[in-house]
Amino acid sequence: MTERKYQIRARHTDSTITVYQAYAPEIGLPAASEGRFPQAWKRDRMTWIKPSFLWMMYRCGWGTKEGQETVLAVEISREGFEWALEHACLSHYEHGLHADRGAWKRQLTQSPARVQWDPERDLHLQPLAHRSLQLGLAGEAARLYADEWTVSITDVTSLARTIHAHVRDGDLDAARQLLPSERPYPMNEGALAHLRQ
Numbered sequence: 001m002t003e004r005k006y007q008i009r010a011r012h013t014d015s016t017i018t019v020y021q022a023y024a025p026e027i028g029l030p031a032a033s034e035g036r037f038p039q040a041w042k043r044d045r046m047t048w049i050k051p052s053f054l055w056m057m058y059r060c061g062w063g064t065k066e067g068q069e070t071v072l073a074v075e076i077s078r079e080g081f082e083w084a085l086e087h088a089c090l091s092h093y094e095h096g097l098h099a100d101r102g103a104w105k106r107q108l109t110q111s112p113a114r115v116q117w118d119p120e121r122d123l124h125l126q127p128l129a130h131r132s133l134q135l136g137l138a139g140e141a142a143r144l145y146a147d148e149w150t151v152s153i154t155d156v157t158s159l160a161r162t163i164h165a166h167v168r169d170g171d172l173d174a175a176r177q178l179l180p181s182e183r184p185y186p187m188n189e190g191a192l193a194h195l196r197q
Contacts, residue, residue: 006117008133008185010051016075016151017185019049019135020056022063028070032155037146046114047142049074052132053180055118058125062164063157073154073180080149084141085187088113112141123167123175 011018023031030038050056060068089111114136119127137145159178166175 005130007130008051008187009120009182010185011073011180011182012078012185015078017051017078017081018073018075018180019051019081020053020071020073020156021047021049022056022060022065022068022071024067025070028072028155028157031153032070032072035153036150037153041146043143043146044139045142046136046138047145048134048136049076049145050132050134051185052120052182054121054123054125055132055134057160057164058121060160063160069157070155071157071160073156074150075152075154076145076149077151080144081135082187084113084135084137084145085115087111087141088115088135090115112139113137123163123172 022028027038027041031041050059056071057063060071063069063071116134116136117131118134120130120132122128163175163178166172166178
């Protein structure tokens with residue numbers, strides 16, 4: 001069976017979905033300790049959340065990149081996540097989807113969330129054929145994410161380093177067994193049509 005190119009895959013329950021972010025320790029450690037983002041977390045800036053653990057590992061280099069040394073699993077409400085999707089627009093202009101570039105730019109300015117589809121990654125962080133969702137939150141969406149949608153925050157830096165060590169050692173089976181279990185997120189087909197390329 002052919003894998004669908006655009007599909008949200010994530011760890012989720014009936015009421016929550018887990019997304020990943022990476023921060024410098026001065027933000028990440030208190031966030032995990034307190035289970036919420038500290039006041040130092042800038043609520044007026046765009047923040048990107050990623051349902052894919054391996055895409056987060058690609059982005060933060062397994063937690064080794066400067067300013068991304070603390071990897072967080074952030075459990076948020078599905079209600080909030082779906083609100084963000086419903087109020088999002090694509091992060092780039094797509095001919096045939098948008099009337100013209102001006103219409104896309106107006107939508108981009110007015111939308112509190114942005115959708116980007118990037119190649120999913122394997123354990124070696126090489127690109128795969130299907131796409132992984134990155135969801136950018138700004139303005140109202142960023143504030144809601146930090147102060148209302150967040151259910152729990154867990155520091156998964158040690159997990160990231162352990163999986164990376166298995167990959168470096170060539171033990172991909174051991175690495176795979178530790179990966180968070182991600183499955184297709186249940187969304188109505190029409191709900192994501194305007195967010196696909």
